[in-house]
Amino acid sequence: MAAEQNEQHIVSYGKLIAxxxxxxxxxxxxxxxxxxHLGVNRVWGSLAIASCKGGLVIAFFMHMRYEGRLLRWVxxxxxxxxxxxxxxxxxxxxxx
Amino acid sequence: MTPIVRPxxxxxxxxDTGKSGVAAWIFSTDHKRIGLLYLxxxxxxxxxxxxxxxxxxxxxxxxxxxIVGPQTYNALFTVxxxxxxxxxxxxxxxxxxxxxxxxxxxxxxxxxxxxxxxxSWWLYVLGATIIIVSLFTGDGPPDTGWTFYLPxxxxxxxxxxxxxFGVFIVGFSSILTGINFxxxxxxxxxxxxxxxxxxxxxxxxxxxxxxxxxxTPILGITLVLIIAERLLGTGLFDPGRGGDPLMYxxxxxxxxxxxxxxxxxxxxxAITEIIPxxxxxxxxxxxxxxxxxxxxxxxxxxxWGHHMFTSGMSDRAILIFSxxxxxxxIPSAIKVFNWVSTLYKGSISLEAPMLxxxxxxxxxxxxxxxxxxxxxxxxxxxVHDTHFVVGHFHYVMFGGAGFAFFGAMHYWLPKxxxxxxxxxxxxxxxxxxxxxxxxxxxxxxxxxxKGMPRRYYDYLPEFAPLNLxxxxxxxxxxxxxxxxxxxxxxxLWKGEPIGNNPWGGATLEWTIPSPPPTENFDADPVVTxxxxxxxxxxxx
Amino acid sequence: MTGPHHQDHAGAxxxxxxxxxxxxxxxxxxxxxYAVYLARYPHEFATAGREMxxxxxxxNTVILITSSLLAxxxxxxxxxxxxxxxxxxxxxxxxxxxxFLCNKYFEWSAEIGHGIYPNSSRLATGSPGESVFFSLxxxxxxxxGLHVLIGTALLAVVAVRVQQxxxxxxxxxxxxxxxxxWHLVDLIWIFIFxxxxxxx
Numbered sequence: 001m002a003a004e005q006n007e008q009h010i011v012s013y014g015k016l017i018a019x020x021x022x023x024x025x026x027x028x029x030x031x032x033x034x035x036x037h038l039g040v041n042r043v044w045g046s047l048a049i050a051s052c053k054g055g056l057v058i059a060f061f062m063h064m065r066y067e068g069r070l071l072r073w074v075x076x077x078x079x080x081x082x083x084x085x086x087x088x089x090x091x092x093x094x095x096x
Numbered sequence: 097m098t099p100i101v102r103p104x105x106x107x108x109x110x111x112d113t114g115k116s117g118v119a120a121w122i123f124s125t126d127h128k129r130i131g132l133l134y135l136x137x138x139x140x141x142x143x144x145x146x147x148x149x150x151x152x153x154x155x156x157x158x159x160x161x162x163i164v165g166p167q168t169y170n171a172l173f174t175v176x177x178x179x180x181x182x183x184x185x186x187x188x189x190x191x192x193x194x195x196x197x198x199x200x201x202x203x204x205x206x207x208x209x210x211x212x213x214x215x216s217w218w219l220y221v222l223g224a225t226i227i228i229v230s231l232f233t234g235d236g237p238p239d240t241g242w243t244f245y246l247p248x249x250x251x252x253x254x255x256x257x258x259x260x261f262g263v264f265i266v267g268f269s270s271i272l273t274g275i276n277f278x279x280x281x282x283x284x285x286x287x288x289x290x291x292x293x294x295x296x297x298x299x300x301x302x303x304x305x306x307x308x309x310x311x312t313p314i315l316g317i318t319l320v321l322i323i324a325e326r327l328l329g330t331g332l333f334d335p336g337r338g339g340d341p342l343m344y345x346x347x348x349x350x351x352x353x354x355x356x357x358x359x360x361x362x363x364x365x366a367i368t369e370i371i372p373x374x375x376x377x378x379x380x381x382x383x384x385x386x387x388x389x390x391x392x393x394x395x396x397x398x399x400w401g402h403h404m405f406t407s408g409m410s411d412r413a414i415l416i417f418s419x420x421x422x423x424x425x426i427p428s429a430i431k432v433f434n435w436v437s438t439l440y441k442g443s444i445s446l447e448a449p450m451l452x453x454x455x456x457x458x459x460x461x462x463x464x465x466x467x468x469x470x471x472x473x474x475x476x477x478x479v480h481d482t483h484f485v486v487g488h489f490h491y492v493m494f495g496g497a498g499f500a501f502f503g504a505m506h507y508w509l510p511k512x513x514x515x516x517x518x519x520x521x522x523x524x525x526x527x528x529x530x531x532x533x534x535x536x537x538x539x540x541x542x543x544x545x546k547g548m549p550r551r552y553y554d555y556l557p558e559f560a561p562l563n564l565x566x567x568x569x570x571x572x573x574x575x576x577x578x579x580x581x582x583x584x585x586x587x588l589w590k591g592e593p594i595g596n597n598p599w600g601g602a603t604l605e606w607t608i609p610s611p612p613p614t615e616n617f618d619a620d621p622v623v624t625x626x627x628x629x630x631x632x633x634x635x636x
Numbered sequence: 637m638t639g640p641h642h643q644d645h646a647g648a649x650x651x652x653x654x655x656x657x658x659x660x661x662x663x664x665x666x667x668x669x670y671a672v673y674l675a676r677y678p679h680e681f682a683t684a685g686r687e688m689x690x691x692x693x694x695x696n697t698v699i700l701i702t703s704s705l706l707a708x709x710x711x712x713x714x715x716x717x718x719x720x721x722x723x724x725x726x727x728x729x730x731x732x733x734x735x736f737l738c739n740k741y742f743e744w745s746a747e748i749g750h751g752i753y754p755n756s757s758r759l760a761t762g763s764p765g766e767s768v769f770f771s772l773x774x775x776x777x778x779x780x781g782l783h784v785l786i787g788t789a790l791l792a793v794v795a796v797r798v799q800q801x802x803x804x805x806x807x808x809x810x811x812x813x814x815x816x817x818w819h820l821v822d823l824i825w826i827f828i829f830x831x832x833x834x835x836x
Binding site for chain 1: 653654661664668672690694697698705707709711716815816822831835
């Protein structure tokens, strides 16, 4: 299994620090964007940036990039379930 | 050696650890001991729940006050629901038979996290204790119904907060079992135990464990919100402060509908083990049954709204939830068709486990088909919150999961005790239960169609005859259950000893001694054939 | 034998990820409520969002991201068998966690001082949407704060055990899993931050 081969993967300090720098840059970006007057899109914009940041944390800090299929499926199924719970609830909330 | 004398001379998990006494059980990390702990705990709560249910039926025997007043009646049905759902039927299959049987069926020596497994039982006991304490402290037992609907559960003066906290702890226990089982099934399968050779009981537990992992946390947060609502006054579901009570119902049913599948899926899995063994024929449609477990778990997580058709939800949502509800019927029907196809031209042996399995098919089908009446938005309006609903879910939960649980007890417990029950009293108990069950709950469905609402302490005189019939039915049912338990446990302690494979099963648990040794297998098994390949097993 | 150990490690990691899945869904319930009420009260939420202390939020974001970096570096250090570095990184993470909680304390004191807390008379007389916003704010951040507290305590224990050499290069599942837990705490915050602090 791919998971077992990559288990001992070591992420270098340099790479982790680079990810940290990008995360801080994205944080500044999201604060800056929130100052612009973008209306409703602002929420979607800041959520998009948050998703990028979350993706970086999961991929590098949590080593998901180096994991096998199983853990990726766990992550995918969890996020899919949560979005379905939220999405299907909106069939009620939006059309009431 | 321990003072407990077992019928077989080979060391078994009952005595080969050299430890005896209560501590050797309640601190054991052996999956079989934990499974038995769960079995006895859930059975104790089943008896509590059954007693409360019997009292409810006696109260409804005649119009007006019969034995208790309205407030006590509200408490009775609330506690009956809470005990039966959270303390019996949700932990029953994964906790008892999942723990006892699943690791052996996949050829493992234990679950992946044995200490976590023990913690899970302890959390169950802790939560159950808190729930029991909540009945006798504060300002009286909860009277909200097991659904704890807000805003009533915020405003009632009864001891809701503590009971809700107990349920929260039990939910955590359920999550830990789920995590343990998914990890075990992924990591600890024996050599040759491919996914295509996994016994279907294991497949059903796998699907169940995912539901436990992905749905139970929603219950957790919902219960925290009830407590916050009561203690902090957060007002999230209070229309006066901008909240929306319907959102509570959404959150509650996002968990509690999938919870129905936590209850029924492993029951279906147990039935799938029993039917081929007592038909002496490989299961029909292995892949479709495995697939349908996953399909029921997935589709079943999308239908929670069908509990809310009359609560003011949007029409579009009603349409969608109604449609999705019908979708769940497809994988459920796949299972029923495959069981029936397995029976076809089989050499059927009508022993106790098989009788429970066959009655499961019938009762579950009735429960499932009446579920479609409730799932269709138009007919739902007429029978919503009537006794039709009560009858329907008892057909699924008791006639389905409950009967399967009793069948599984007759099928698997002799393995773990090395002795078996007497057949004739078991058949008599089954007859009593089957007849009593149908009288009790079919009358309820008829009452519901006539318009008798649920959760009412009193009713109109025209409902009296059927209520009387239902109550008499409950007496037959209860006497059947008592006879069953006495016969079963007397047999397990004093009955005739059995060999390794009394029924001629082909799954791994029948290859090891009865009772199994602590480590289950002398040497790690290597699996060379499927779970229903009876050519390799001697017929009894 | 590397076989059984290998399997245990993979099993422990799978178990941890499944546990993280339950945590995501647990917070997901609160995010679900947030989404529904934001859709219902966009203007009230924006008004309420203006009351939030952006500085506290931003500082805490930087703290948590940095602590997450240190936790990830601790894993790298232990894999390379550099115990001292691992202990220092973990110590840094614990410090960041404590710092975060201090900030939270001052922030909440200020807000409660302004009469903003669930069921306060100010919120009871204000617009309904604002009351919902602040109730959700206190519940979500309270639950998150509890996780920070647990994670900090857990990482402190792990640091001690690395110091005692009971966690080392060939047995670091506990360190790795604690770090995963801490990253989850960070991950949740990454979504809390824009939803509560940047909703001006």
